[in-house]
Amino acid sequence: MKRKLLTGNGAAAWGARLAATDYIPAFPITPQTEIIEALGNWIDTDEMDARMVTLESEHSMITSAGAAAATGVRVFSATSSQGLLYGMEMLYTVAGWRAPFVLVNVSRGLSSPITLEPDHNDILAARDSGFLQIHCSTCQEVLDSTLMAFRLGEDPRVRLPVIVNLDGFYLSFTREPVEIPDETAARQFVGDYDPENIRFRASSPVSQAVAVLGGSPYSYFRYESHLAAQNGLAVYDEIATEFAERFGRSYTAIESYRTDDAELVFVMMGSFATKAREAVDRLRENGQAVGLLRPRLLRPFPAQHFQQLLAGKKGVAVIDQNISMGMGGVLHSELASALYGQPESPRILLSFIGGLGGRDISLEEFFEISAVTQRAVEEGQVPPPRLLYTESELREVRKLQAVAKVERDELGEKK
């Protein structure tokens, strides 16, 4: 074990290296590129015994990742944002092949307008693809989750590809002290990849990913994937327990922070949840019983874990760093469906949207979210979903618009 300052991208690359990945199909995209550069350099200096190939698109990258996994080697790949969407057809396709591999997604807001900074619309677009999803909030967690992701996906009860998600910039380019596990300890934990019956060999020909006729066989295979994904809940808990025993770091399906005696609970995913954590501490100092839940596992969705952790709470504020146009926050909807009709579920479940395209969520905003939620509890009324935006932000945008207008008028005059 050694301790080193690593970026989130560096931590992801270390995860792939320590898992003894055989094959890395790659394609550059900001803010993920550092991952494949690090792996490429290790391969060039013989520190890593793997093969890396740069494809001509993410669509091809995901195809070759799935095809190599279906041939029987351990595969790692990484992408981000537009790249994840460009490969979307193949995410759905290769998940159905039931050939596990690990894909890191470095979250970044989607076009339009085009941007580089993070939110979760990219990864949530892959929500229903069949890939399992682990969401990280620290660089250490990125490395550890990558190792756990191989175990999870390759487990005979699961056999599905897994996405490990980290936020662009806030994690991808932020250096944190990371404990890098010993190579042998990591290898022992991850184990060798056993492709089982999903592989191509001359002596035992097989047809994979064939067409079906009719809804009956189609439904059968789709249900199989769903049931396998659900198996992932228990398997994840097992793996996380074993990981904690071996390495001393615990990663429950939902991270729970000061919720035991909390009356109000924030629910958030990803690195921005560390901001919520800070807000919880400050609110606690002020005598308010507030806690935080952060789902690490989004697929399979830990519905029962949420039901237990939120039983008896008075109010919940879900802060979504994503937006489903015409509906609102995705995590809010998911949580609502998990809690609905459960006898001990909190009746007050509020939705806030914030952090789109890397927009900060300030401590004051968390205080306001807490106050609004407290008021809703007292009044017994749930207010409509709230889009976080400040007057000063709006004023800044108005300034940009004013500049745009002046420039346009100026150019128009010259014509």
Next chain:
Amino acid sequence: MTEVKATFYRRMKDLPSTHLLGTGTPMCSGCGGLEALHQVYDVIGEKSVFVNAAGCMTLLSVYPFTPFRGSWLYTAMASAPAGAQGVRDALDILLEKKRIPPEENMEVVVLTGDGSAYGMGLSATSGAMERNLDFLYICYDNEGYGNTGQQYSGATPHAAKTATSKGPLGFPGFKKDLFSIWAAHKPAYVATVIGTEPVDLARKIEKARSLKGPRMIIALAPCPPGWDFDPKESVEIGKLAVKSGVWPLKEYIDGKVTHTKIPRQRIPVEDYLKHQGRFAHLFEPQCNDALINEIQKKVDDYWDEVQKTTSLDKE
């Protein structure tokens, strides 16, 4: 120069007499693509993985049946060559790391229609060639999006009537020169074939098998429902395509294009066109001589150019 050993296939009786591809597939009767695939598969053999893109032949393997004795992987319409990349790389890794013995190795074969090859899959194909992927690519070219009812594609010939070009002049565009586009990448091998010339086809697949790197084959696939002719005419139409010079049989190797069968006395293109309903509007209700002549001239110009370069080679 690439070393190519003397061919085993000199005449019809040299061709394999046992056929490997199973029968009872959902392909249409008279399918020129299936005819070519049968012959191709006899030469390639069962130590192969066919990586397929969306098209007619996706229906060859419908759960739980397959006519292949070897392996199969369906991918998507655009990325079969990338699927081949993954399979080839994984097999190489397994061989290098000695996790499988050499006899478990297989030939990786991409199988797509023209819709994928000429259009959506071209970027992935270009990438595979630029990475010098060791694979065979078989394109069955029925000159349109056949599986969806023959809409025009980048492979559709000038004036052909398709489900999306039903006007009096048919398809206004021209068939894309995929052979040249592929050859411009300087892969190990590019060839055109047709099922109605089995010896030529077998020799080319044999040659391709003896080489390493990207080996690219386009098989013209007469298509009874898409081209609108009686399935029993399929072989005859294939022969006419070659005799009229519409479908030149050629190969690219080491930077040089060679025609493997030059029709000495080309028959008029009219004889090829008039057998197919997709060109019926050139003859009925009255003959569109201008358009027929335009098609004839394209073919003549092509072969004039061939003659010029061939005679230059001799000098």
